[in-house]
Amino acid sequence: MYEYEAISQTVIDGDTERTIQLIEKALKQGFLAEKILEEGLIIGMNSVADKFKHQKVMIPEVLRSTRAMHAGMVTLNSSLQKSHKLEETTVFIGTVAGDLHDIGKNLVKMVLASSGVEVIDLGIDVSVKKFVQTVRKEKPQYLMMSSLLTTTMPVMREVIEELENRNLRSGLKVVVGGGPITDLFAAEIGADLYFDDPFRLREYLMEQHRPR
Ligand code: B12
Known part of the structure; x- marks a missing residue:
């Protein structure tokens, strides 16, 4: 799905503003927060991890990606499907x-x-x-x-x-x-x-x- 890929790419690029923008847009279009998290943000961050391993990115870039990832998680948080199933835990x-x-x-x-x-x-x-x-x-x-x-x-x-x-x-x-x-x-x-x-x-x- 193009939207998820685009969100992954913003994490790879460390473009926090765009991460937030694209997530807000995807949520408005009805994409599920959980899917955006799994197929957008996590895949993006895993790709950064892989690049770091192969020394294709350095720590400053990783930190930028970390910031974008974090902002993305904050943006998604209130839209994650809430359930009260585990309230006693x-x-x-x-x-x-x-x-x-x-x-x-x-x-x-x-x-x-x-x-x-x-x-x-x-x-x-x-x-x-x-x-x-x-x-x-x-x-x-x-x-x-x-x-x-x-x-x-x-x-x-x-x-x-x-x-x-x-x-x-x-x-x-x-x-x-x-x-x-x-x-x-x-x-x-x-x-x-x-x-x-x-x-x-x-x-x-x-x-x-x-x-x-
Ligand atoms: C981002 C990152 C950083 C960022 C951290 C920013 C932050 N706020 O977290 C910065 C740049 C600060 C950093 C610093 C360092 N890092 Co670093 N970092 C990474 C990187 C690229 C990605 C980690 C990540 O966030 N992945 C994405 C998340 C979603 O994945 P995850 O954390 O694994 O979590 C998933 C699961 O593991 C699981 N999970 C995680 N925790 C828990 C807990 C429970 C209870 C459960 C159930 C599940 C669970 O759920 C998550 C979702 O699936 C990894 C590479 C890698 N392959 O992991 C290196 C890596 C971990 N770092 C590494 C190193 C060496 C360092 C530094 C020593 C670098 C240096 N030379 O200064 C310092 C150490 C600082 C310190 N004292 O901690 C090495 C570790 C190597 C080793 N053998 O130990 C790695 C593997 C890179 C590499 N290949 O060399 N790093």
Whole structure:
């Protein structure tokens, strides 16, 4: 679909104004916010990631694309199909210590919040101590951690170990995700769940919390 491609391209170009303009236009024309997110913004950002990997773009360009992506997400947010299916669910989410990447984490937050989940965002560069203290104080159902760097992946293991040492694991599901995270790594560190995609995570939650 031409509209999605054009939106992807604005993210690749880092043209924030045009990202907003095209999304507003697409929404007016009746395109679904979720589709714009998946087939426009995410595909655009993934293409930037690929170009960065092959050194076809440098950090300043990536930052421009990040800004466009962020503005696009903000523009879409109020139009995402809202449902209240997961209203009773509470989630704390954060990017682990040493890691400043937040696009993936923000996507997870946005997709879950649109289904009624109460998502409390601890931000980026979240220390082990902060994660553990939050669980102790707030007793959420889910603790979600994001890591985009191989060097910060071990922080997830430390958080889980600390939670176990302090007997804070019961009734809590730890969910991990981010570029370098795999099913195998999640199992190795004792996480309960791993998803590479916020939409699949949402489906899982819907299934778990379906009235029976
Ligand atoms: C954008 C970007 C940046 C931006 C971040 C801006 C921001 N606000 O986030 C900037 C320019 C600041 C940056 C900086 C750096 N970056 Co960078 N960055 C990227 C890039 C190009 C894209 C990441 C992204 O946003 N992707 C799009 C989103 C949608 O995808 P995602 O984050 O993976 O999230 C999806 C899933 O993983 C999942 N998900 C994510 N989190 C979670 C959490 C849960 C609970 C769940 C269920 C799912 C989930 O859902 C999302 C949607 O599907 C990647 C390349 C790549 N291949 O990922 C490199 C990359 C991650 N960066 C890299 C590096 C090395 C760095 C720097 C060290 C660069 C430097 N030399 O200074 C610094 C580190 C700064 C720090 N301390 O964190 C490397 C990491 C390599 C490694 N082996 O660890 C990568 C892989 C690039 C590369 N190929 O070399 N980066």
